[in-house]
Amino acid sequence: MVKSRAELMVDRLRALQASTSDIEASAIVSVDGLIMASALPASVEEDRVSAMSAAMLSLGERIAGELGRGLLNQVYVRGSHGYVLLMSVGEDAVLTVLAHEGAKLGLVFLDMRRAAKDLAVLL
Numbered sequence: 396m397v398k399s400r401a402e403l404m405v406d407r408l409r410a411l412q413a414s415t416s417d418i419e420a421s422a423i424v425s426v427d428g429l430i431m432a433s434a435l436p437a438s439v440e441e442d443r444v445s446a447m448s449a450a451m452l453s454l455g456e457r458i459a460g461e462l463g464r465g466l467l468n469q470v471y472v473r474g475s476h477g478y479v480l481l482m483s484v485g486e487d488a489v490l491t492v493l494a495h496e497g498a499k500l501g502l503v504f505l506d507m508r509r510a511a512k513d514l515a516v517l518l
Contacts, residue, residue, distance in 0.1 A: 400517055401431065401432050403517050404423055404431060404432035404514060404517050405432045405433070405434060407510055407513050407514055407517070408421045408422070408423065408432060408433065408434040408510070409434050410510075411434075411492070411506055411507070411510040412434055414506045415498075415499075415502060415503060415506060416495075417494050417495050417497075417498035417499060417502070417503050418492055418493070418494055418495075418498075418503060418506070419436070419477070419493045419494065419495060420433075420434060420435045420436055420439060420492070420493040421433070421434050421435070421490065421491065421492045421493070421510075422434070422435055422441070422444055422445065422448070422490075422491045423484060423488050423489070423490055423491075423514055424444070424445040424448040424449055424488060424489050424491055425445075425449070425487060425488055426449055426452065426453070426486075426487055426488065426489065427449060428445050428446045428448070428449035428450070429445055430442070430444070430445045431488060431518075439493075444491060448481055448489050448491040449489065451470050451472070451479075451481055452467070452470060452481055452483065452489045455467045455470040455481070467483065468482075468483075469481060469482045469483075469504065469507075470482075471500075475496075476496055477493060477494055477495050477496045477498065478492075478493070478494040478495075478496075478498060478500070478503075479491065479492075479493060479494075480492040480493075480494060480500075480503065480504070480507065482504075482507050482508070482511050483511070484511045484514045484515050484518065485515040485518055487518060488514070488515075488518055490507055490510060490511050490514060492507055
């Protein structure tokens with residue numbers, strides 16, 4: 396049986412999470428704020444994650460552009476219990492990752508870039 400595009404994206408998200416114990420959850424979200432695929436725990440509302448991810452990416456792009464910082468590469472939010480990391484996937488989507496408080500961000504961003512490249516092909 397041939398897997399759908401959404402199933403292939405979920406598989407890639409799960410592989411991303413398996414690559415490091417620092418990543419708790421992940422999702423691919425359209426720039427319009429719709430979930431395309433996710434590997435989020437049941438306690439996390441997909442709709443809220445997708446809407447907030449799209450809004451943060453849009454705001455980050457505006458800030459980077461208007462303040463002369465060039466094209467947006469990534470956005471990250473650090474909270475007392477960990478990180479929310481966002482990275483563009485092509486022009487139409489964003490990869491959102493929830494990472495633990497003590498995460499090794501360099502490795503997480505490296506894994507995210509690799510996943511984003513693979514996910515862009517699936518889009």
